[in-house]
Amino acid sequence: MITTHDLYTMKQNKEKITMLTAYDYPSAKQAEAAGVDTILVGDSLGMTVLGYQSTVEVTLDDMIHHAKAVRRGAPDTYVVVDMPFGSYHVSREEAVQNAIRLYQESGANAVKLEGRHIEEFIPVLVAAGVPVVGHLGLTPQSVGITGFKMQAGTKEDALELLEAVEVLEALGAVMVIVEAIPSDLAEKVSEKVDIPIIGIGAGVYTDGQVLVYHDVLKYGTDFAPKFVKQYGDFDTVGIEGIKQYVKEVKDASFPSDETTYKKKVFIDDENNS
Ligand SMILES: Nc1nc(=O)c2c([nH]1)NC[C@@H]1CN(c3ccc(C(=O)N[C@@H](CCC(=O)O)C(=O)O)cc3)CN21
Ligand SMILES: CC(C)C(=O)C(=O)O
Numbered sequence: 001m002i003t004t005h006d007l008y009t010m011k012q013n014k015e016k017i018t019m020l021t022a023y024d025y026p027s028a029k030q031a032e033a034a035g036v037d038t039i040l041v042g043d044s045l046g047m048t049v050l051g052y053q054s055t056v057e058v059t060l061d062d063m064i065h066h067a068k069a070v071r072r073g074a075p076d077t078y079v080v081v082d083m084p085f086g087s088y089h090v091s092r093e094e095a096v097q098n099a100i101r102l103y104q105e106s107g108a109n110a111v112k113l114e115g116r117h118i119e120e121f122i123p124v125l126v127a128a129g130v131p132v133v134g135h136l137g138l139t140p141q142s143v144g145i146t147g148f149k150m151q152a153g154t155k156e157d158a159l160e161l162l163e164a165v166e167v168l169e170a171l172g173a174v175m176v177i178v179e180a181i182p183s184d185l186a187e188k189v190s191e192k193v194d195i196p197i198i199g200i201g202a203g204v205y206t207d208g209q210v211l212v213y214h215d216v217l218k219y220g221t222d223f224a225p226k227f228v229k230q231y232g233d234f235d236t237v238g239i240e241g242i243k244q245y246v247k248e249v250k251d252a253s254f255p256s257d258e259t260t261y262k263k264k265v266f267i268d269d270e271n272n273s
């Protein structure tokens with residue numbers, strides 16, 4: 001498994017860092033088998049595997065439940081887990097307590113938090129030994145305020161984001177995700193700091209890329225943001241497979257001899273009791 005330190009080295013060596021979300025045992029196994037550098041147990045699981053309209057409904061217990069399954073499926077991959085909406089917004093004490101619980105119970109390598117208000121308690125987490133990943137730009141937990149659209153499109157907002165990344169680095173964050181921001185800003189941000197900047201919808205100049213498993217494989221998603229590229233079509237493969245199964249049960253061609261136990265046991269036969 002790579003370490004937090006390896007992520008810095010990869011940036012220094014200009015080796016792109018790959019990140020893919022995973023939410024359960026099989027997706028984690030696939031991600032590890034495919035050799036991704038890092039897995040994100042994103043709170044996007046609320047949308048991709050639980051069918052919610054946003055990530056706002058996801059709870060801390062949901063995140064722990066899914067992250068533990070991911071850890072079992074990918075024991076040798078660097079795993080980042082999202083702190084969900086509301087779990088780090090009430091007070092500094094509660095935020096730190098919840099982050100420590102998530103880190104400890106999930107077995108993840110780092111916890112990710114959205115926005116700038118996290119600046120007030122990052123040092124406490126870092127002091128406690130918890131690697132912290134930031135998330136700026138489009139922060140989906142604030143969808144009620146921002147909507148799902150490109151962020152930092154004005155000079156003022158771009159400068160603000162640039163400053164925020166520097167502050168996160170200074171406070172000890174190990175990595176920052178930037179989501180749905182202009183490519184030239186993402187490039188500047190990546191050049192400005194030594195910690196890796198991972199982009200989603202942020203162009204090609206970041207130190208790495210992250211996408212959502214279900215988007216990459218076209219698996220049950222109802223929409224695809226502009227920045228998604230589909231590398232597979234699980235929906236077609238899955239639906240075709242299920243249709244074939246249904247057909248074969250209907251016409252009794254399944255189960256066949258090969259899928260049937262054929263030891264003869266008659267309950268009324270003394271020789272076979
Ligand atoms: N399946 C999935 N993929 C994601 O990338 C993702 C999630 N879920 N859930 C959490 C957040 C939410 N994200 C989103 C959700 C919607 C758009 C979207 O509709 N974007 C429009 C732009 C709309 C506009 O600019 O007005 C697009 O066309 O890209 C973008 C990112 C990214 N994250
Ligand atoms: C989109 C990524 C960065 C994320 O936070 C998630 O999957 O929840």
Ligand SMILES: [Mg+2]
Nearest residue numbers: 042043044082
């Ligand atoms: Mg998230």
